[in-house]
Amino acid sequence: MMDIVINDITHRYDQTDVLENVSFELKSGEIVCIIGPSGCGKSTLLRFIGGLERPTSGQVLIAGEPPAGSLNPLTYIFQDFALLPWRTVEGNVSLVLEDHGIRGRKAEAIIEDVLRRTKLLDFRTALPRQLSGGMKQRVAIARALSVNPAVMLMDEPLSALDSQTRELLLDDLVELWARERFSACYVTHNLAEAVRLGHKIIVLSRRPGRIRQVVEIDMPLGERANRLAELEETQRHLWNLMRDEARAADMELSDVA
Numbered sequence: 244m245m246d247i248v249i250n251d252i253t254h255r256y257d258q259t260d261v262l263e264n265v266s267f268e269l270k271s272g273e274i275v276c277i278i279g280p281s282g283c284g285k286s287t288l289l290r291f292i293g294g295l296e297r298p299t300s301g302q303v304l305i306a307g308e309p310p311a312g313s314l315n316p317l318t319y320i321f322q323d324f325a326l327l328p329w330r331t332v333e334g335n336v337s338l339v340l341e342d343h344g345i346r347g348r349k350a351e352a353i354i355e356d357v358l359r360r361t362k363l364l365d366f367r368t369a370l371p372r373q374l375s376g377g378m379k380q381r382v383a384i385a386r387a388l389s390v391n392p393a394v395m396l397m398d399e400p401l402s403a404l405d406s407q408t409r410e411l412l413l414d415d416l417v418e419l420w421a422r423e424r425f426s427a428c429y430v431t432h433n434l435a436e437a438v439r440l441g442h443k444i445i446v447l448s449r450r451p452g453r454i455r456q457v458v459e460i461d462m463p464l465g466e467r468a469n470r471l472a473e474l475e476e477t478q479r480h481l482w483n484l485m486r487d488e489a490r491a492a493d494m495e496l497s498d499v500a
C-alpha cells in the first residue's frame with residue numbers, strides 16, 4: 244500500500260510561474276484525475292510525482308511501501324504509446340523487463356500474465372503497425388503493468404484515440420480497476436473521462452495552476468457507464484469551473500502564436 248502526498252508544490256521555469264501551492268493526496272487504490280486548461284502545469288505536476296523533476300518548492304511525499312516485487316513503483320503511460328515499431332507486442336513488454344535484468348522464464352511468465360490481463364494474448368506476436376490505436380494503448384498499459392507499479396501516472400492516455408475506441412478503453416480501465424484496484428494519477432482534458440474514472444477530480448486554474456476545487460465522486464466506477472445522466476451534472480459543474488479559465492488560457496495562447 245502506497246499513498247502519495249503532494250505537499251504545497253510551487254514551481255517556476257525561468258520567467259514563468261507554472262504551479263502555485265498545489266496540495267492533494269493520492270491514496271492507494273484510488274484514481275485521481277487532474278483537469279485544467281492548456282499549459283496550467285498538469286504534465287509538470289505528473290513529472291514531479293514521478294520524480295523526473297523537482298519543484299521549486301514543496302514536496303512529493305511517499306507513504307508506505309510499493310507492492311512486493313515492484314520493479315518501478317511510479318510508472319508512466321503516455322498519449323503516444325511509445326512502442327518500438329520493430330518489436331512485437333511481447334517484445335515491447337519484454338523490453339522494460341530486460342531493463343530490469345529480467346529474462347527467460349521469469350520474463351515469459353510476467354509477459355503472459357499482463358497480456359492476459361489486458362486481453363492481448365492473441366496478439367503477442369503482432370507488430371505495432373498491425374494494431375489499431377486502441378490496441379497499441381493496451382500494449383502500453385500491459386507494459387506498465389509488467390513492472391507491478393504502485394501508481395500509474397497517466398498523461399492523456401486516451402487523447403490520441405477516436406471517441407469509440409476511447410469508450411472501449413475506458414471500459415477496459417474500469418474493468419481492470421474493479422479487478423485490481425490500481426492507483427493512478429490521470430491527467431486529461433476530457434471531462435467525460437474524468438467523471439468516468441475519477442474517485443477524485445482535481446480542478447486546476449489556468450497558469451499558474453492553483454487548485455480551484457477538488458470534486459469527489461462517490462458513485463462506484465463499475466456503475467458509472469449506466470448512470471451517465473447522474474454524472475452529467477458533475478460534468479457540467481466541472482465545465483462551469485473550467486470555462487472561464489479555459490477561455491482566458493485560449494486567448495493567452497493565441498496571443499503567443
Ligand SMILES: Nc1ncnc2c1ncn2[C@@H]1O[C@H](COP(=O)(O)OP(=O)(O)OP(=O)(O)O)[C@@H](O)[C@H]1O
Nearest residue numbers: 256259261279280281282283284285286287288450
Ligand atoms: N522544461 C520546461 N522549461 C520551460 N518551460 C516549461 C517546461 N516544461 C513546461 N514548461 C511550461 O510550463 C507550463 C506548463 O506546462 P505543462 O506541459 O505542465 O502544462 P499542461 O497543463 O500539461 O498543458 P497541456 O494541457 O497543454 O498539455 C507551460 O507554459 C509550458 O510551456
